[in-house]
Structures are given as structure tokens and as C-alpha cells.
Amino acid sequence: MRRCFSYDGLRGALRRAFVLALVVAAALVAGRFGLWPAAGLLALAVAAYALSFPRHVAPLHYAAGPAVIGPDWLGILWSALFFALPLWAGAEAERLNPSAWLLWPMAAAGLIFLAIGWWSESFGLTPGAEGIELRRGFARIELPWGAIAAVQPWSRDLPRWMRALAPLLAGAHPTAAGAIMLARPRRGLALELEGHRRLVIETDALRPGPEALLQVLARREEIG
Template sequence: MTKDFYSQGLRGIGRRAAVLAVLLGAMIGAGVWPLPVALAGGAAAIALYALTRDRHPATFHYARSAAVIGPDWLGFVWVAALAALPLWAQEGEAGLHPSAVLLWPMAAAGLAFPFIGWSAESFGLSLSDGQITLRHRLWHRRFAQAEIVSVSPWRSDLPRWMRALAPLLAPASPGTAGALMLARARQGLRVELRGGERLVIETDALIPGAKALREVLQGRQRRA
């Protein structure tokens, strides 16, 4: 297996940082600027996000609405709104509003959602002439189907730190807190390669689906 740096993954991070910066500026400005100007800033953030997306998904990729757009914008709005609230409440007074002590750490925690969106968008798997190409986050891997030793089901609960966010979010966002508490375990496939290396591929929201992916990984079809 070969493993190389995936520059498009880095581009995805920069894209989200730019969108968040524009939206954050619009949110902060909403307390000072005329409403049409603030709305124009929000529209600019949406346009930037839409016009810079990856338009060449691999054969296997995640559904954009559920796995990419939803987490991205949940995070963008959450971070921008919570970061802007103490500045709105300041109302020209000297010093930082006390609410920043609570709201800004919560805003920082919301960056986990764009990370989820970036992770899903950066994923892609294709098969050509018995060679599998897998890109994910900042890495680009290539290996032969023949290198696969086994493919088995994989399951994992949400990280404990995300579950722990629920009580903190409940006062400000009970809906988000409830979603975290009720979120189901993640599912996927564990792939073991010759040499002992293991890869985990999550299959929730995967297109064209877990069954098709298993068939490709186990060599039951030549092209995906």
C-alpha cells in the first residue's frame, strides 16, 4: 500500500475556515449594521460554500445533505451565533460581557461539526483494474484488492466527549443536546490488509451503500 499527502483535504479545511469567517463577520455585524447588510454577509457565506465545493466525488462517497452540508451548517451557525452573542450584549460597554466565559467555549466545541462535514467530504473510494484508491482527510492511499485479508463489520458509539456536551448545551440548545443523547452508534466495515494494517470505513450515508462496498472490497465485482 502507498500513502501520500492529499492536498484537497487541506483545501477543504481552508474552505470551511473562510465560510465561517464570513458568516461570523455577518453575525457580529448584525448588532451594528443595517439588517440588509448583515443578510448580504450571510448570503455571501452561503454562496462561497456552494461555489467552492468538490464537484467530482469518487465512486463511493457520502451523501452531501446528510453527511456534509448538515454538519457543516449546524457548526457554522452554532459557532457564529454563540461567538457573536457576548458582543451583541456588550452594547458599547467597556470590557467583555461575562456571558463570553460560557458561550465562547461552547462555540469552540461546535467546531466538531464542520470537522465531521470535512471528514465526510474528503472521503472517496474507487476501484480500477484491481487497484483501490482511498482518500480521506489528509491522506491518499492506494492498494490492490489482493492485499485485503479480511472485511468485517465495525460499530462504534459517539465519542464520550460529544455525549458530555449534552448537559452543557441543554440550556441554550435543547434540541441539539437531545440529538446528541439520542444519536445512534456509527456503523461501517473494518478492512485488514497484509502486513497488519487496518482501515475503518464508515457506511452510514455512504453511496452506493455498505453492501456494494463489501462486494468491491471482497473482490466480488471488478469495477465500482
């Protein structure tokens, strides 16, 4: 197995940081100068996000809407709102509102959804004659067929704190983001590798579907 740095993951992280900064600025401008200047900044953020959205070339990737765009904008708007609220409340008093100690940690919690969108966007799996190339996060992994000892179903329940958010987020579709919204377990396949290592590929919102991933992984048996 060969692992190297993925610049796609770095570009995705910087892109989200830039868009989040624009939306936070829009929220702050709305509290001080009104909605119209804030709407201009928000439109700029949407345009920057849309125009820089990457085109996936990997045969297997996650669906853009439910796995990437939905979590991204939930995290962006969540973080911007809870960051700006105490500043709005303290604008007339010209001092920081005490609610900041409660609301700013909630704003930081929104970054979790941004991380989910980033992780899903960075994912791409390309099968080859000698193995698979997997991109996710900041890593690009070249995995030969011989390094995969077994393939097993995988699932993991959600943390209790995330389950507590489910009533607030009900109504989403049961996809990668929907698994969080509906508080159901995440599902996927676990690749058991040499040296007792494991590589998990989640199949919620995977395109063209879990069956395509199984067909790809079946090649290791044909070659073996």
C-alpha cells in the same frame, strides 16, 4: 500500501475557514449595524459555499446533504452564534462580557461538526484492477488487494458528551449526521491490513450504499 498528500482535503478545510469567517463577520455586523448588512454577508457566505462545493468523481462517496452540508452549516451557525453573543452583550459597556469564558468554548465545540462535514466531503473510494484508491482527510491511499487480510463489521458508540446533545438535535434523519443526532452507534466495515493495522470505512450515508462497498471488497477474494 502507498500514502500521499491530498490537496482536496486542504481545499475543503480552507473553504470552510473562509465561509465560517464570513458568517462570524455577519453575526458581528448584525449586532452593531443591523440585520440588512449582516444579511448581505450571510448571502455571500452561502454563495461562496455553494459555488465552491466540489463534485465527487469517486464511485463511492458520502451523500452531500446529510453527511456534509448538514454538519457544515450546523457547525458554522453554532460557532458564529456563540462567538458573537458575548460581543453583542458587551457592545454598550465597551468591554468583554464575562459570559465569553463560557460561550467561546461552546463556539469551539461547533468546529467538531465542521470537521465531520469536512471528513465526509473528503472521502472518495475508487476501485481498480489492482486495488482501491481511498481519499479522506489530507491523505490519498492506494491500497492493493493483497494488503487487505480481512474485512469485518465495525461499530462504535458515541462519546457521552455527544449523547448529551441528542435531545437538542432530535428530528434528523438516520444518516451519517443523523447517527450523531439520534445518538446511535456509527457503523461501517473494518479492513484488517498487513502489520496489524486497521482501516475503517463508515457506511452511514455512503452512496450508492454499503452493498456496493461489499461488492468492491469482494474482488479481493476473486483475485486471490
